[in-house]
Amino acid sequence: MTTVAEAQKSIISQAKSFGEETLPLEKALGRVLAQPILADRDYPPFNRSTMDGYAVQAADFLDKKLSQLQLVERIHAGSVGTQEIHSGTCSKIMTGAPVPLGADAVVRVEDTQETSGLVTFNIETIRVGQNIAKQGEDAQSGQEILSNRSVITPQVSGVLAVTGNAQVTVARLPKIGIISTGNEVVSLGTPVQTHQIRDSNAWVVRGFFHSYQVDEISTTLAKDDKAVLQETVAGFLADKDIIILSGGVSKGDADYVPEILQLLGVQQIFHRVRIRPGGPIWFGTTPDGKAVFGLPGNPVSVQVACKVFIEPYLRTCLGLPLLSPLWLPFSGNRTKKTPFDEFFPCELIIHNGQTGVQAVRYNSSGDIAATAKSDGIVLQPAETEQLADNAVVAFYKW
Structure with missing residues (x-):
């Protein structure tokens, strides 16, 4: 029997990319970037006021000790000032507007009084650059601002939008096949007899993959019949990237999964791990690199296996770092x-x-x-x- 750490290492060593695809930004939330994102220009693209206030020359207060300046214009966000600031003058400026030429500080409106085109400043100190976000201080044109394999969160979506990425290249997600085995298992919505159980494992595994935005998921039931099981597994091996089976991997008389997988050419990497719950877990790959997990049928075993074994495999395939406890x-x-x-x-x-x-x-x-x-x-x-x-x-x- 292999240890948990050895099993995880073996699983991760078989991980491979599922490829890439390009999506519109509105459909990319939760996906993984397959390209670095570069700033398309400086951010901010100009010296930007961070306050509603007045654009001034700091030297008027530091050197010339002025307390009153002539107002020359008003600048709103989305417009550009037309008047250069000289000593003795100022422009009223709104948050987000470009700081006019000649100005090197912004005094917030709360520290001023404006009367008939004259602005009186009630300030004790001022510094060059006050209340100004300098051009390029957040990012410079051509600078990498999102790394390859970043998850597209709402915050990342904002960065992609502001940098003009209406289309994004992301890691392609796998196609999943889930097979719940056992004569005792019936599908949800089917009348259940005393000796039967409703299939819950498929919903657990489906939910796990949905949490990674995977939606190409097929589920089915397979009785404890070698011919039926072989046909079912063969069908999924034809067009799925990851196949998950639950049940049929232990030492019972009807535990046919390892035998069937071998007949279908799936190479066993390991069978049985020193773990509780879930010890009989089976893992292997096809010649073309598809992954097959054979999980015990008990629900907690399936849930633990998703977290301990399948999640590291999926994250590695997508280029994401492994999660730490x-x-x-x-x-x-x-x-x-x-x-x-x-x-x-x-x-x-x-x-x-x-x-x-x-x-x-x-x-x-x-x-x-x-x-x-x-x-x-x-x-x-x-x-x-x-x-x-x-x-x-x-x-x-x-």
């Missing part, structure tokens, strides 16, 4: 019953005046509701049999 104090005591790395659901709390985590009630990997009440999972390492109160733990937020 939060290191937080643990409230309570917990004894681990296995010699493996163990992940268990926890909720965020305020612990001794700071943010901490505590375990939520959790019966087993088949507990359908435990993770719904949690904020994420905590790792109890293989070598740590006992977690004591206030121990610092690695917390992975859902």
Whole structure:
């Protein structure tokens, strides 16, 4: 059996780009930039007033000790002043407007009084550059302002818009195939008998990929029948980039998934990991680099696998950095019953005046509701049999 760290390393080593595509900006939110973004001009593109006030020469106050100046014009944002500022003169200027030639400071309007074209200044100090954003101080023309592989957040969208990027090149997202196996599994909306369960794993995996904006997702059920399973998997291998199977990977008489995948030419990278829950996980790749994950059927195992194994693979494929855990104090005591790395659901709390985590009630990997009440999972390492109160733990937020 491989360790969690070894399994993650093996998975990441198989990651590859799904390519690139160009989208209009309005459809790119949440996607990953596949190109660096350069400033198309200086930002600000001119010396810009950061206050409503009066554009002046600082020397009139520092050297000449003037307190009253002649108003020569008013400059609004979106217009350009026509009068150069000389000693003894000023222009009224609005926030965002270009500072006129000759001016090197702006005095806010609250520190002035204007009467009949004369402006009296009630200020004690002034400095050159006061209340002026200098041309190019945010970014200079040609400077990289967004790096390749930046996620397009609302804030990034604003940068893309202001720099004129109506179209953006982004990392292409994968096509996903999800197969829930088992004679006992029925689809949502189908009448369920006592010995059956509704398929929840497909919704968990679908939701995980949706959180990364992936929407080309196909789901299906497959009975514990070799011929049916082989046909189903073969169909997904033909046109999907990532295939996720749940169930059928352990040692039961009807656990056919590893055998079927081998028959279809999927090369096994590993089978079984020293982890709880989810130990029977299977991972392999096709000759053309498609990834196949065979997950245990229990719901918590699937959720842990998405976070611990599938997310690092997807992020690496998209060029995103791996997520690091939060290191937080643990409230309570917990004894681990296995010699493996163990992940268990926890909720965020305020612990001794700071943010901490505590375990939520959790019966087993088949507990359908435990993770719904949690904020994420905590790792109890293989070598740590006992977690004591206030121990610092690695917390992975859902």
